[in-house]
Amino acid sequence: MSSHRESLKTVFVGHVDHGKSTLVGRLFHDTDSLPDGRVEEIRKMCERRGMPFEYAFLMDALQAERDQGITIDTSQIWFKTAKRDYVIIDAPGHKEFLKNMITGAAAADAAILVIDANEGVQEQSRRHGYLLHLMGIGQVTVCVNKMDLVDYSQDRFEAIEQDFRAYLTSIGVTPNHVIPVSGREGDLITGPSKRMPWYLGPSITEALDGFRVPLPATDQPLRFPVQDVYKFDERRIVAGRIESGTLRVGDTLLFSPINKTAKVRTIEAWNVDQLPLKASAGQSVGITLDEQLFIERGHIASHENQPPVETDVFRAHVFWLGNDALVPGKTYKMKLANAEARVTVQSIDRVIDTGDLSHVQSDRVERNAVAEITIRSRQMLALDEFRHNQKTGRFVLVDGFDIAGGGIISMEGYADQRSLITVRATNVTKVEAAIGPEERHKRNGHKGGVLWFTGLSGAGKSTIAVATERRLFDKGYQVYVLDGDNVRFGLNADLGFSPEDRAENIRRVGEVAALMAKAGFIVVTAFISPYRSDRDRARAAAGADFHEIHIDADVATCESRDPKGLYKKARAGEIKEFTGISAPYEAPDAPELTVDTSDLSVDESVARVSAYVDRTFTQT
């Protein structure tokens, strides 16, 4: 039965005019896959234009494509070998139509990358190779086409093979095969070529049959994004497609990022004898739960022990298709699985030249370019790293009405914030305080609050904190310094320096500072606290009593001071992920106060802070 045959989607990509459409047309012709009359139709089209028979016209269905001899949009056509069925996707090679190439290639399980033997490796050959890798299409066979134009030269073939293999290797791709072919003359389409006896590898059809059909990710951790919630009848059905893993009746599901759980009561279905008891990756299902949680489209259900990451910031490797360049500070709509969120481009970390893989610093990503960027969301997101789960580790960005780019996610250097926002204790009731903040204010003569110092290592946080403490104490304030290194000996002795532990370190300090502020103290904290998410959480803990103070000095100034010798070690590679050198410092957007220590002396800096405290903490 045809319904039980394997099916594989293969895309043909490569530089414009390197013969992709011709090769596909030839493949169909030589495998006798064309319906009667189709060849005759094409012959007539060619005669009308006074040109020799053109196999490309099989796929180039648009009049404009045939008239200009160029593929504009991607197309799909069905084809079979003795082994299995294929969907062949033809993708345009012209740079102008990269969005159509992406549209075609993103659907593929495997790719044939076509290179003209005469022209050799060109700009789009490399860009397409790079994009295939970015999109996670790991199976690639390279066809060096138009061998007839180079007299079937083995030397020419080997030179191109060497050139392109070197490129692919540098981006981490190993081609399954590199095959010399001629689409026009039909060499190595379905079998060996007499004109290239020196080539001993497979033909195109043999290489196609050698690709693997990717298995559905049934044994990966469960990811069930909520697509919709239906109430057509008495059932309240949570609908969606299982992107990975397996879900069973009775399983406890954890919904992220709301962090609520419920059990699967039923898996619903229509027109079946018996309701299923389990469902796996790839299936679109509808389930009912034992509890009526407030679940919305975009939430991701998982099992409790293997949940997705929760974060409001991540790194992304993106390709940009928008007419307007991608720029930092701009807000886009992100779509990730079924979730939508407003996100802001926090920084463009590097723009990558897909030709020579060099990196450049730039304040914009132009159309058809590839870049690494950092993205921030206003709301908490549930997601995965692309290397762990492709389906929940990729997203698109919408600019206005248009899908303007796509990207894959990495959390390198950033913490999973799940444990920071999860309240584990149950049966907890808040106790009302007997003494209100006004009474404390009255007794101390000032309000309590947190002066949160943030800045690079060497900016002067600790120095200014300690001097400020003395100054304020002498003026009669109740004041105390919480220092980064000091809490590591006690409160946070159990924490290391992983992104998660660093985030937890700051979370605890933020909570302790908030408690001390409530007790009436002015608390000065001196932590690099490079991540905005962490500082925002500390602000949320202390509420209106939180005062973010940016102890500002540029990297060069800090490095020249280097009081602890850390920059030297970081430059030598002895400290990995050192803020300002090899890990990001996210400067505050709108701090209550900025103290620029590259301009100001310690005394002047302390005077600024002290004046701010006088201004802000003694008002009634």
Added chain:
Amino acid sequence: MDHLDRLESQSVYIFREAFNRLGRVGMLWSLGKDSNVMIWLARKAFLGHVPFPVMHVDTEKKFPEMYEFRDRYIKEWDLNFLSGKCPPIEEIDPSLPPAARSAARKTEGLKNFLAANPFDGIFAGIRRDEQATRAKERVFSPRGATGAWNFRDQPPEFWDQFNTDFPPGTHVRIHPLLHWTEMDIWLYTKREKIPVIDLYFAKDGKRYRSLGDKDITNPVDSQAETLDEIIEELRTTRVSERSGRAMDHEAEDAFERLRADGYM
């Protein structure tokens, strides 16, 4: 999951995306084998319900069997049915070849229908393997106020992230069957026991492979009198599915012009 399960799951996903993301949606029902499968898949997606209107833009030149089929299954499938009429041939662009001009009545009928009944999204049961311009379609295909298809500059569509943001006045054609083949349709019809019109089965050595208006649709030579025989025939045939649809073959770009103007 086998091949048909995968196709079904993808179609269900598409239906649910459109239903959630677009405002008012409706489905075109041509009464043919593909749109019957499409209704079936909607019922799978919405667990037995078809939560939007099903529309037939009537050329009034269909086969009598098709009208009988329509009236019967409106009731049996509990469909919210809407009907539109097509304008007379005299109102259609006379520069089109005769059969294409006749087919274009449906485009105009649809435009008139949409003007009277505004929709944000219309489900249409076209497939990529039917015809080479349909092979270039998007799953969510935006149309301007006139319904025209801007095939020279289609939006990107990947990772099942469909275009759901549009300027006012745009509607979207949604194609839940785009990834199916003729063979898939028949295998699924058989597996799910979906009713079809008898005209698809051979009588006196002829059957219809594709149903349209009486005057521009021709039967093909065939001995296939059952579903199994149709499936067997498709395994070996070298005749294209739409060979009996006259408007496809009158001129090189006849079908492209029809589609650019808003034909399905």
